[in-house]
Amino acid sequence: MPIGYGWHNRTVTAPVADLDVDADLVARLLRAQHPDLADRPLRLVANGWDNVIFRLGDDLCVRLPRREVAVTLLVNEQRWLPTLAPTLGVSVPAPVRVGTPGEGYPWPWSICEWFPGEIASLVPVVERRAVAGELAAFMNRLHVPAPAEAPVNPVRGVPLAVRDEQIQDRLASGKLAREDELRALWDELRAAPVWDGPKVWLHGDPHPANLVLRDSSLAAVLDFGDLTAGDPATDLAAAWLVFDAPGRAVFQAGIEADTATWRRARAWALAIGTAIAVFADIHPGLADAGEHAITQVLADQG
Missing domain, CATH: 3.30.200.20 (Phosphorylase Kinase; domain 1)
Structure with a gap:
């Protein structure tokens, strides 16, 4: 429907x-x-x-x-x-x-x-692959240098070190499966070089419940409440939050980013995915999205 x-x-x-x-x-x-x-x-x-x-x-x-x-x-x-x-x-x-x-x-x-359509979190992951190129194109258009007066967001687009204490607490909460694996991966990924480019516009919350699909196309991107400027890796977390490995490959092929940026993006996917999973009891509509993100982040060998 x-x-x-x-x-x-x-x-x-x-x-x-x-x-x-x-x-x-x-x-x-x-x-x-x-x-x-x-x-x-x-x-x-x-x-x-x-x-x-x-x-x-x-x-x-x-x-x-x-x-x-x-x-x-x-x-x-x-x-x-x-x-x-x-x-x-x-x-x-x-x-x-x-x-x-x-x-x-x-x-x-x-x-x-x-916007009529279906939110991507309710669409099978295999079917989401069809919009990987379109989502990459959207992010390429969005990720341009932002003006100095762009909104400030303390938890999006920032260096990963800023988020470390919060993520470590989350990974010690007892609410997540595979916490030891996630902690080891977070410690590895957060060591990636920090973003040294211009602060670009960011959506800030690139999970699948904020995408509307219609007729195998990307119909709309919703909820810009976290709109800010900073490291594009935050939004590129969609590679793991939205897609499986084949969809992720198409998405990544559509975006020019260096290895360090993709490492930070994977760390952001871990951060956002674990947040969704930890708060699944008060936001059950996104529980599957959190589980998906964690599975993809841990399974990816890239």
Whole structure:
């Protein structure tokens, strides 16, 4: 069944909301700020980790922060995605309308396009191979030098040493299988030379639940909340997060990167994959993605 904007029948046990957002509140906001859209059908499709998403008619959705910590992330998307979107060659959730505080709701919010398709995390890995070249092309277009005022993210695009303490704690948590193997691999990979090129634009969260596929093509890339600038290896972790070995080979062939960058990318796949696995109890919709990433990272002999 087609889905859109990356959500459909997903089970997510999200953190407690700072503010409950219901359809009545969204309807009031629409009537007050975008009255030409207020008569469209409105349906809750996700009460997610950071945002609530309502489908608005057939082709739009409303995205509202449910936690204060997510507000800056949404503002970053509103600020930068309209500039980046025309260059990327793939649909992204650049807002088609923006909303402001009102009707008792204290934060900005967005109206975005609804992207029909299937999220890649629900598509068999073998079928994901078809989009490996397209995802590589998307990253080539995205990974250009970013301006000095690009959003700062303390956990994405940074040197691996910055993440070491957190990753070591995760690998000692008792929540992961094959912890000794993962720790040895992390210790090896984090010794890769640091990125010494310009800080480039990064998506920041390149796991398969943020990709929408349709008709064996890459239809959209979602959730730019971690948008930042830094080492492209963070995004190149998709080689292990999204694909198996044949898909990874196609993806890697489409990107010009040196051996050190691919080593860091594998380390980032380990970091992101273990995070998904450790938090599988509160984000079960991604449990398989975490297991996949860990299996691919450990199995790869490259």
